[in-house]
Amino acid sequence: MARMRNRKKKVFIKSTVKKNQQQPSVDHVTGDKIPKSFVFSRGKLPGSLRQLQNDLRKLMLPHTALKLKEKKRNSLKDFLNVSGPMGVTHFMMLSKTASAPYLRVARTPQGPTLTFKIQEYSLAVDVAHSQLHPRCPPEIFKNAPLIVLSGFGSGEQHLKLTTIMFQNIFPAIDINTVKLSSCQRIVLLNYNKDTKLIDFRHYSIRLQPVGVSRRLRKIVQNHKVPDLRTLKDVSDFVTSAGYGSESEADEEAATVSLTSDLGRVNRAATKSAVKLQEIGPRMTLQLVKIEEGLCSGGVIFNEYGSGDGAKLEVNQESQKTDEVDQETDDENQEMDEEE
Amino acid sequence: MAQPSSVSVVDIINHNNNKFGRSKSGKMMKNKPRNFPRSGDKKGNKIDMRMKKLFRKRARDYNSSDDDDDDDEEHHEDKEQEQEEDDGIHATTPHHKDFESEANSEEDEEMGDDGSEDEDEDEEEDGDNDEVQPGITQFAQGSRAFKMAFMKITNKTVPDDLLGPVLSGHKKLIAEKLAEDEAERKVKGEAKKEKHLVGEKGHVKPANFLDSHEKFLLGVATKGVVKLFNAVNKAQNAQKGLNPSRFKDAKVLGKRRKDAFFTELRKKPSLATDALSKGTKSTGSEGDNGPAWAPLRDSYMLTSSKLKDWDKLPEKNAGDDMGDQMSRDSSSDED
Numbered sequence: 001m002a003r004m005r006n007r008k009k010k011v012f013i014k015s016t017v018k019k020n021q022q023q024p025s026v027d028h029v030t031g032d033k034i035p036k037s038f039v040f041s042r043g044k045l046p047g048s049l050r051q052l053q054n055d056l057r058k059l060m061l062p063h064t065a066l067k068l069k070e071k072k073r074n075s076l077k078d079f080l081n082v083s084g085p086m087g088v089t090h091f092m093m094l095s096k097t098a099s100a101p102y103l104r105v106a107r108t109p110q111g112p113t114l115t116f117k118i119q120e121y122s123l124a125v126d127v128a129h130s131q132l133h134p135r136c137p138p139e140i141f142k143n144a145p146l147i148v149l150s151g152f153g154s155g156e157q158h159l160k161l162t163t164i165m166f167q168n169i170f171p172a173i174d175i176n177t178v179k180l181s182s183c184q185r186i187v188l189l190n191y192n193k194d195t196k197l198i199d200f201r202h203y204s205i206r207l208q209p210v211g212v213s214r215r216l217r218k219i220v221q222n223h224k225v226p227d228l229r230t231l232k233d234v235s236d237f238v239t240s241a242g243y244g245s246e247s248e249a250d251e252e253a254a255t256v257s258l259t260s261d262l263g264r265v266n267r268a269a270t271k272s273a274v275k276l277q278e279i280g281p282r283m284t285l286q287l288v289k290i291e292e293g294l295c296s297g298g299v300i301f302n303e304y305g306s307g308d309g310a311k312l313e314v315n316q317e318s319q320k321t322d323e324v325d326q327e328t329d330d331e332n333q334e335m336d337e338e339e
Numbered sequence: 340m341a342q343p344s345s346v347s348v349v350d351i352i353n354h355n356n357n358k359f360g361r362s363k364s365g366k367m368m369k370n371k372p373r374n375f376p377r378s379g380d381k382k383g384n385k386i387d388m389r390m391k392k393l394f395r396k397r398a399r400d401y402n403s404s405d406d407d408d409d410d411d412e413e414h415h416e417d418k419e420q421e422q423e424e425d426d427g428i429h430a431t432t433p434h435h436k437d438f439e440s441e442a443n444s445e446e447d448e449e450m451g452d453d454g455s456e457d458e459d460e461d462e463e464e465d466g467d468n469d470e471v472q473p474g475i476t477q478f479a480q481g482s483r484a485f486k487m488a489f490m491k492i493t494n495k496t497v498p499d500d501l502l503g504p505v506l507s508g509h510k511k512l513i514a515e516k517l518a519e520d521e522a523e524r525k526v527k528g529e530a531k532k533e534k535h536l537v538g539e540k541g542h543v544k545p546a547n548f549l550d551s552h553e554k555f556l557l558g559v560a561t562k563g564v565v566k567l568f569n570a571v572n573k574a575q576n577a578q579k580g581l582n583p584s585r586f587k588d589a590k591v592l593g594k595r596r597k598d599a600f601f602t603e604l605r606k607k608p609s610l611a612t613d614a615l616s617k618g619t620k621s622t623g624s625e626g627d628n629g630p631a632w633a634p635l636r637d638s639y640m641l642t643s644s645k646l647k648d649w650d651k652l653p654e655k656n657a658g659d660d661m662g663d664q665m666s667r668d669s670s671s672d673e674d
Contacts, residue, residue, distance in 0.1 A: 046538025101541055122545045130545040148563030175567070175574045176596065183567070188560040199552075203560050254561045256568040274564050276557055282545060 034171045036063040037090040038079055040070045042104075045096055048123065052101075053094050055124045055281040059187065059202050060092070061141040063171065076295060083108045090169050091294070103285065104295065105165055111293040112300065114165055116285040119197060127280030136279050140204055144170050145185035152191045158290055158301035159191065162198075180207075180258065186276065196303075200283035203276040210255055210271045 039057045041050070057066050070079075079091065093104040101121070106113040128134035147170050152163045166189055173183075188201040209217065215237065219226050231237055254274045290301040299305075549557065577595070 046535075048539055048542045096538075098537065099540075118541055120541050120543045122543050126544045130547050146564065146567060148560055150559045150563070173567070175571045176592075178571055180568060180571060183564075186560055186564055188556060188563070190556055190559055199556055201556050201560065203557070205564055254565055256565055257572060258568075274561055274568065276560050276564070278553075278557075 033089075034063055034087075035089040035168055036087055037092060037169060038065055038068055038083065038088050039092040039094070040068055040074075040079065042076070042093050042095040044072075045094060045101075049094060049096055049101055051123050051125070052121055052281055052283075056092060056094070058124070058141060059145065059185075059281065060169075061144075063144060080108065080294065093295075102288070103283070105169070106294050107165070107168075108294065111291060111295075111297060112161065112165075113291040113293065113295050114162060115288045115290070116198070117288045118283055119286055120284040122280060122282040124202075124280035127278050127282060131277070134279075135204060135206075135277050140184040140279075143182040143184060145187045145202070146170070146173065146183055146205075147187045147189070150188065150190045151193065152189075154191075154193060158287060161290060161300070162191075162287060185279070196286065198285040198287065200281075200285055202279050202281060204279050206275040206277065207256075207258075207272040208275055210273050212270075 037060045039053055039060055041053055045053065057064055057068070082088070083091070089108055091104070091106045091108060093106070095102045095104070101118045103116045103118055104113055105116070124136070128136065147166060149163050149166060152159045170187070184205050186203050186205055188199070188203065190199040190201075191197075192199065215226065218224075226237065228234070228237060255271045256274060257271050286303065287301070288303045289299055292298045292300055
């Protein structure tokens with residue numbers, strides 16, 4: 001009996017997480033608390049979703065457990081117990097029902113929990129396959145991504161909550177001290193008012209000097225001897241434009257001037273163009289419901305509730321206790337969530 | 340060709356030594372190891388010769404029935420293969436490498452025989468029966484016999500049937516079973532496919548080109564990045580040349596940040612609405628109220644003080660209920 005209990009309590013976590021523990025929990029420059037996350041699954045996932053889970057972990061790097069091992073018998077409580085000492089502040093849970101996969105994003109000890117239905121998703125591999133020159137150097141995962149939230153400003157309560165949740169899932173940026181070289185990835189969440197869907201994208205950021213031909217840029221970047229066979233004079237190499245113009249029309253908006261040099265090619269003196277390339281994963285999310293607690297508690301928002309607004313109001317008048325039972329019943333009918 | 344065959348013959352005899360000569364096996368066992376490495380040993384040689392004769396005789400007695408078969412073989416070609424196969428098995432008994440031929444005379448004879456065997460088949464049987472004892476086959480002969488048998492099998496024409504050569508009695512049964520298996524596999528495959536489809540639900544492969552929606556998203560993201568970079572540029576240009584590790588500069592920096600913070604605080608309400616209308620771009624988070632925080636404001640959208648409270652309070656009093664905060668927050672928003 002004792003052995004059984006012992007087995008139940010144990011969460012199997014490999015040493016990578018322990019390393020995570022040794023990471024500073026507080027930003028040494030700004031003194032902010034660094035949010036950390038666990039990405040794991042509830043229930044058994046098919047292969048592609050497991051891949052998506054891996055992609056999400058990679059996206060959440062560096063403040064996440066990349067190799068978090070989970071077992072069937074691990075309950076949410078297990079993760080919660082570990083999250084305290086580890087300083088984990090957010091959970092991302094993937095689950096799967098007969099109708100669709102679901103993603104839940106929760107703040108750890110207390111909640112709230114946002115449940116998203118994943119309408120569509122593409123893995124990082126799929127995205128890379130779709131590109132001619134996929135670019136995904138491992139160094140870009142050494143720093144947390146920036147996050148851009150767009151279209152959430154309609155003033156609705158659940159959207160505000162979503163915004164705050166996603167802002168806090170990544171470490172804050174202090175623009176006085178931040179190094180631009182550490183901003184190499186960006187996560188975009190775009191809310192579409194008409195369809196009520198959230199587009200989740202993950203891009204890598206690259207800076208390129210404006211007005212420099214491709215040839216020159218390459219020679220500075222690559223240290224390689226250029227092929228001069230076809231040229232008569234060295235000056236041809238510099239002067240001939242070649243096919244170096246890469247749709248500079250819309251680049252006007254996307255140029256920045258830097259305070260300091262960034263890499264070999266991006267000098268502070270010159271202007272640089274911001275180039276984004278998708279690395280994936282890609283998701284189309286639908287906010288289904290928001291719960292107060294960690295996967296429990298009263299429902300603050302429910303997409304499928306027939307009297308959605310009415311319920312919210314009732315909720316706001318803090319008559320929650322009566323509502324909870326009824327609402328959970330409704331919700332069980334409406335959404336075939338497991339557990 | 341001849342050498343290995345003769346070795347095998349003698350070898351078999353030697354092999355038989357152990358088998359049959361149990362009466363004096365003790366002595367033989369002692370002698371054997373000495374015999375093999377040193378072929379020139381006279382004593383060993385002598386014993387071997389004697390033993391060979393003895394065993395040859397015994398083998399003849401033992402295989403007397405086979406002799407009869409051999410005689411028959413000459414008449415019935417079919418049986419010959421069986422016999423030869425049988426012999427072949429004998430011939431493949433393991434033999435020792437080190438053993439060198441002692442009985443030279445015998446070997447010579449056999450070598451001569453080998454030559455004749457290869458050339459004409461008719462005399463082959465006779466010669467065999469004369470020289471080589473039954474139950475003892477030369478390697479060459481054995482392999483040839485095996486070849487013949489194998490050829491016969493491979494040349495056989497098999498009825499062109501789905502089931503292959505099967506006993507006719509079970510043909511129907513087997514056909515039934517196969518059909519059943521096929522059906523079962525089909526059902527299983529379909530179930531698996533269905534399961535896979537369910538698992539893949541929602542999984543889309545992106546198109547190879549950027550469609551308008553993706554372009555729009557890319558544009559939004561780019562805009563966000565540019566905004567942030569410009570803000571960073573603005574902020575960091577101002578403090579350029581000031582080294583935060585120097586006390587004097589640090590003081591200046593701190594003062595400047597504090598000023599910026601307070602100015603931002605004062606003009607906040609208008610800014611917030613402005614931000615909401617513009618669409619959002621957030622680079623920082625709510626929780627920090629340090630001096631570093633303020634300049635971020637102009638790019639930091641969706642900040643109403645109430646919302647900030649909502650997120651900040653639970654951190655301060657950890658035991659507080661999140662839901663309470665939420666409801667209070669939203670209700671105050673309604674006002």
